[in-house]
Amino acid sequence: MSATFRRREPDAAVHGRETRRPVAGNARCLRSRPMSDTSPPAANGSDPVSATPVGGGNSFLLTGMTVLPCEGERTFHEVGSVLVVAGVIAAVGSVDEVSHHPAAGSVTTVDRSGHVVLPGLHNAHVHSGLLRGTAESMALWEWLENHVDPAHRALTPEIAEAASWMAYTEGLLGGTTSVLDMWRFMEGSARAAEALGIRATLAPYTADRYDHFESLETNRRLLETHRSIDGGRIQTWVGLEHIFYCSPQMFRDAAALAEEFDTGIHTHSSESIWEVQECQRQYGRRPIEVFYERGILDGPSIIAHGVWLDDREVSICAETSTAITHCPCSNMKLASGPARIGHYRDAGLTVGLGTDGEKENNNLDMFEEMKFASLLHKVSTLDPTVGDPWDILDMATLAGARALGIDDVTGSIEVGKEADLVAVDLRALHFVPVLSGDDFNVPAHLVFTASARDVTDVWVRGRHLVSNGEVATVDVTEVARRAQEAAEELFERRRALDGPTASPASELGAPEHSA
Numbered sequence: 001m002s003a004t005f006r007r008r009e010p011d012a013a014v015h016g017r018e019t020r021r022p023v024a025g026n027a028r029c030l031r032s033r034p035m036s037d038t039s040p041p042a043a044n045g046s047d048p049v050s051a052t053p054v055g056g057g058n059s060f061l062l063t064g065m066t067v068l069p070c071e072g073e074r075t076f077h078e079v080g081s082v083l084v085v086a087g088v089i090a091a092v093g094s095v096d097e098v099s100h101h102p103a104a105g106s107v108t109t110v111d112r113s114g115h116v117v118l119p120g121l122h123n124a125h126v127h128s129g130l131l132r133g134t135a136e137s138m139a140l141w142e143w144l145e146n147h148v149d150p151a152h153r154a155l156t157p158e159i160a161e162a163a164s165w166m167a168y169t170e171g172l173l174g175g176t177t178s179v180l181d182m183w184r185f186m187e188g189s190a191r192a193a194e195a196l197g198i199r200a201t202l203a204p205y206t207a208d209r210y211d212h213f214e215s216l217e218t219n220r221r222l223l224e225t226h227r228s229i230d231g232g233r234i235q236t237w238v239g240l241e242h243i244f245y246c247s248p249q250m251f252r253d254a255a256a257l258a259e260e261f262d263t264g265i266h267t268h269s270s271e272s273i274w275e276v277q278e279c280q281r282q283y284g285r286r287p288i289e290v291f292y293e294r295g296i297l298d299g300p301s302i303i304a305h306g307v308w309l310d311d312r313e314v315s316i317c318a319e320t321s322t323a324i325t326h327c328p329c330s331n332m333k334l335a336s337g338p339a340r341i342g343h344y345r346d347a348g349l350t351v352g353l354g355t356d357g358e359k360e361n362n363n364l365d366m367f368e369e370m371k372f373a374s375l376l377h378k379v380s381t382l383d384p385t386v387g388d389p390w391d392i393l394d395m396a397t398l399a400g401a402r403a404l405g406i407d408d409v410t411g412s413i414e415v416g417k418e419a420d421l422v423a424v425d426l427r428a429l430h431f432v433p434v435l436s437g438d439d440f441n442v443p444a445h446l447v448f449t450a451s452a453r454d455v456t457d458v459w460v461r462g463r464h465l466v467s468n469g470e471v472a473t474v475d476v477t478e479v480a481r482r483a484q485e486a487a488e489e490l491f492e493r494r495r496a497l498d499g500p501t502a503s504p505a506s507e508l509g510a511p512e513h514s515a
């Protein structure tokens with residue numbers, strides 16, 4: 001089925017304003033252009049078209065826009081350039097600085113005046129899925145038992161693959177260049193990522209207490225075929241559902257599997273208070289202490305949510321370099337609670353950002369996630385000075401890449417890294433005013449004002465995957481049509497299931513009306 005999603009090679013109509021004008025000619029003009037000169041886009045929403053091929057073989061000079069390198073410092077270039085050679089960042093800086101690079105004059109120039117360019121965003125916890133808008137206003141464990149787990153029982157490889165095509169396409173359109181996806185039948189997910197050009201870390205939903213999930217055996221098979229493909233753009237980790245879905249032995253086997261394949265482990269934990277209390281009742285320890293004892297924190301590991309970590313658990317995560325993916329929209333929607341992300345970061349933890357799935361968010365918009373991360377931090381601490389836009393941007397970019405173990409190749413705009421870039425058009429009415437100098441306000445615009453729909457361009461490894469808001473590699477209409485069909489089939493299959501679905505909620509007595 002994947003072949004039908006493929007789109008013809010992009011035509012000139014989506015290429016935007018690429019030109020081959022000399023850089024020096026542009027530079028004079030761009031340097032004199034004040035940030036407040038925010039001329040609106042053309043009335044039809046598209047810019048003048050050039051027939052110049054996009055990227056010129058993954059080598060191009062992106063110029064004329066504000067650049068936020070997000071390399072861990074609060075640096076920016078108000079009117080800057082990024083030079084990409086063979087998909088790798090060769091120079092970043094002011095227009096003048098970059099124009100002196102020997103390669104600057106020999107590559108295609110891509111003018112993005114009026115935009116800001118930032119590193120590609122890392123959605124460090126997502127689930128492909130098709131339940132958007134169908135299971136609202138209920139507590140986590142009841143929701144899992146009555147909606148999510150029955151959908152797992154009804155899932156087929158074909159339906160699962162259509163969900164990944166949709167999730168990754170939606171993410172890419174909104175500036176997400178890398179996903180950590182916990183899902184099922186993930187050979188189809190790999191096909192979607194391969195065709196789209198997005199980075200993907202695949203972590204199957206495994207469990208052994210219920211038979212409607214993946215197993216460590218299917219996870220092993222995925223590792224054998226997809227441990228690292230296309231030079232690491234797509235990689236496979238070991239996945240584990242929540243603690244109550246998996247036996248103690250399964251954790252130990254998962255740790256051994258991850259060690260055997262030299263890969264990471266991804267699981268959910270400490271999402272709800274009840275989960276922590278029940279864990280203490282069953283095992284006499286809090287979840288992270290249990291994980292530590294069972295060995296799953298020995299190698300690279302990412303815990304999704306981590307809302308209710310106490311100080312001892314934070315210390316364990318710091319000691320074992322265990323990363324946390326903060327999912328503020330999901331945590332608010334399911335009333336799970338506010339993670340102490342300021343405390344976690346101060347303690348040295350790597351804290352990435354994730355949307356969680358379409359069913360608990362209900363979109364995969366990392367810009368919206370950044371806003372909610374900041375707002376939840378502020379309201380939960382009653383401190384308006386926290387949730388600084390630079391800190392939040394760090395979580396969505398470099399920290400996310402660090403959590404995924406790929407910060408040596410992506411996560412920031414630095415020389416030598418692969419060119420995973422996102423351009424946001426700042427010329428829209430809702431960004432006015434765009435200010436420079438002491439009043440520089442672009443980081444705040446990205447976190448509090450921007451949405452996925454403001455993204456115009458996305459590059460991964462220098463490949464121009466989204467241009468003028470259109471995906472170059474797949475037919476989005478076809479992706480949506482297939483996902484709609486797959487969802488209808490999934491709901492039909494779920495309605496036809498025999499009997500209730502076994503889950504921890506009823507077996508362990510999870511509360512019905514609270515997290």
Ligand SMILES: [Zn+2]
Pocket residue numbers: 125126127268304356357
């Ligand atoms: Zn999740």
